[in-house]
Amino acid sequence: MNEQSPNKVWLPLALFSLLALGLYLGMRIEGRQLRQHSPASRKLISRPGKLDEILGYIDARYMDKVNRQELEEAAIQAMLEKLDPHSIYITAEDMQDVEEQMSGEFEGIGIEFQLLDDTVVVITPLSGSPAEEVGILSGDKIITIDDNLIAGQGLSSSEIVRQLKGSKDSKVKIGLLRYGLDSLLQLTLTRAQIPIHSVDAAYVIEPQTAYIKLNRFSANAYTEFMEALDSLVEQHQVKNLLLDLRDNPGGYLPEATKLLNQFFTEKDILLLYTEGAQSIRKEYKTHGRALFPLEKIAVLINEGSASASEIVAGALQDQDRGIIVGRRSFGKGLVQEQYQLADGSALRLTVAHYYTPSGRCIQKPYTSQADYDQDLAHRYENGELFHADSIKLQDTVQYYTREGREVHGGGGIVPDIFVPLDSISFDEDLSKMRSQITPFIIRHLLPNGAHHYSLPQRPEEFVRTQLEPDLWNDFLAFAKQQGVNLSSTKEQKLRPYLLRWLKAGIARQLFGNKVYFQVLNADDPDVQAALQAIKTEHLNTSTSNPD
Numbered sequence: 001m002n003e004q005s006p007n008k009v010w011l012p013l014a015l016f017s018l019l020a021l022g023l024y025l026g027m028r029i030e031g032r033q034l035r036q037h038s039p040a041s042r043k044l045i046s047r048p049g050k051l052d053e054i055l056g057y058i059d060a061r062y063m064d065k066v067n068r069q070e071l072e073e074a075a076i077q078a079m080l081e082k083l084d085p086h087s088i089y090i091t092a093e094d095m096q097d098v099e100e101q102m103s104g105e106f107e108g109i110g111i112e113f114q115l116l117d118d119t120v121v122v123i124t125p126l127s128g129s130p131a132e133e134v135g136i137l138s139g140d141k142i143i144t145i146d147d148n149l150i151a152g153q154g155l156s157s158s159e160i161v162r163q164l165k166g167s168k169d170s171k172v173k174i175g176l177l178r179y180g181l182d183s184l185l186q187l188t189l190t191r192a193q194i195p196i197h198s199v200d201a202a203y204v205i206e207p208q209t210a211y212i213k214l215n216r217f218s219a220n221a222y223t224e225f226m227e228a229l230d231s232l233v234e235q236h237q238v239k240n241l242l243l244d245l246r247d248n249p250g251g252y253l254p255e256a257t258k259l260l261n262q263f264f265t266e267k268d269i270l271l272l273y274t275e276g277a278q279s280i281r282k283e284y285k286t287h288g289r290a291l292f293p294l295e296k297i298a299v300l301i302n303e304g305s306a307s308a309s310e311i312v313a314g315a316l317q318d319q320d321r322g323i324i325v326g327r328r329s330f331g332k333g334l335v336q337e338q339y340q341l342a343d344g345s346a347l348r349l350t351v352a353h354y355y356t357p358s359g360r361c362i363q364k365p366y367t368s369q370a371d372y373d374q375d376l377a378h379r380y381e382n383g384e385l386f387h388a389d390s391i392k393l394q395d396t397v398q399y400y401t402r403e404g405r406e407v408h409g410g411g412g413i414v415p416d417i418f419v420p421l422d423s424i425s426f427d428e429d430l431s432k433m434r435s436q437i438t439p440f441i442i443r444h445l446l447p448n449g450a451h452h453y454s455l456p457q458r459p460e461e462f463v464r465t466q467l468e469p470d471l472w473n474d475f476l477a478f479a480k481q482q483g484v485n486l487s488s489t490k491e492q493k494l495r496p497y498l499l500r501w502l503k504a505g506i507a508r509q510l511f512g513n514k515v516y517f518q519v520l521n522a523d524d525p526d527v528q529a530a531l532q533a534i535k536t537e538h539l540n541t542s543t544s545n546p547d
Contacts, residue, residue, distance in 0.1 A: 250307025
């Protein structure tokens with residue numbers, strides 16, 4: 001394993017701050033568990049209080065005009081900060097994005113794009129989208145939207161998204177600059193419902209073993225998972241499953257429990273329970289109607305796996321139904337309910353803890369908001385990401401799995417098999433070089449550059465083939481032109497890592513997400529450890545085999 005340079009401490013801290021922000025945003029869009037308000041809660045919500053009195057005085061007597069809505073929202077935020085990190089207020093403006101993320105679809109034209117030199121470059125049109133139907137190609141540059149110039153205008157990605165999105169059946173006109181054409185290609189598209197997929201990839205990673213990557217537990221996660229598994233079982237007779245929940249921030253609890261039910265054929269096995277001061281204990285158990293007789297299950301988790309991901313991992317671990325591989329998960333064991341407010345905004349309030357079957361609450365401490373926000377950085381500093389014996393949990397109570405193995409709560413799910421993170425991930429030059437991969441692919445491979453290189457045209461051949469030296473040298477030259485230059489020593493050190501990501505990026509453009517993950521997983525240490533566990537570890541299958 002590569003050692004971290006002491007003078008690069010700021011980089012991992014910055015990276016973990018970004019990861020923490022990503023998790024926070026992921027949890028802002030996390031699915032909710034709606035319940036009816038009780039009469040008591042309605043009475044409490046409707047009762048005038050001191051806050052209303054103060055706002056009334058400000059409205060009536062303050063020396064200047066004020067924005068009452070801004071004051072109310074500031075007061076709400078301050079109140080929620082006194083509760084827990086996951087009780088949040090969602091403005092009316094944010095609600096649409098929140099609903100779209102978890103409903104599994106949005107309305108628009110269906111493209112993935114990247115801003116490159118202040119120009120929108122299409123990465124790929126989504127399958128079955130209006131963009132694909134009218135023939136938009138990877139590498140096309142969007143210059144105008146509804147005859148308004150957007151290239152070179154300093155617009156953010158979110159501002160461009162707002163212009164491209166719109167209600168179903170509405171029309172939008174875009175002007176494209178395409179390689180080989182002298183003038184703008186004007187296209188009018190009719191917006192449609194665009195699905196947001198929860199399953200990133202599903203394929204047979206080894207004989208009789210399926211790999212499924214689930215990025216979130218959105219409203220269609222269970223359906224997508226079952227469709228993927230059904231296809232793999234029917235076509236390839238898979239018996240084992242490698243479920244990748246790394247960096248999955250969670251989502252709808254029912255989607256997680258429905259998925260868990262497919263791993264057990266026995267009825268009334270406890271999967272989890274929730275309980276709070278104002279919420280009675282509620283248990284979630286198996287219904288005993290699993291559709292596929294899976295034998296061995298391995299689940300990948302890391303510090304970005306949270307909430308519903310931890311529910312799945314914790315249930316399988318406590319019931320000795322599967323083996324958990326990777327690094328300690330995020331540590332979110334709180335249940336939120338969402339309450340719609342009159343102006344279209346919403347309150348997402350924590351109402352209970354959830355517990356794994358053995359009784360563990362995996363919520364990490366949040367008495368200090370600063371420590372909570374910096375938890376991932378602390379894991380790096382303490383060495384936990386690199387050494388299993390450096391894991392520190394607040395809950396020292398011993399819990400036991402179905403077969404009597406000792407497990408712990410109080411800060412995430414600790415994997416059965418620990419896989420250290422390669423410290424090369426925090427190398428500054430590696431990060432800079434990786435940021436040049438997509439621009440290089442856009443400019444040199446899309447849409448007409450691929451023929452300059454001898455790239456296999458069949459996915460299975462591409463996965464097995466090494467990239468030719470000319471392509472690697474062109475990438476280095478491109479990065480140098482962008483001001484990113486490597487010494488010969490550093491190039492030698494980073495080359496295997498960069499070649500892996502470069503090849504994966506090309507695979508995504510040529511063949512899609514499935515081949516992208518095939519390339520990455522070929523030498524991914526977490527994946528390889530999980531596959532080895534499926535081959536050699538004792539994994540209890542007594543709860544999965546048909547009677």
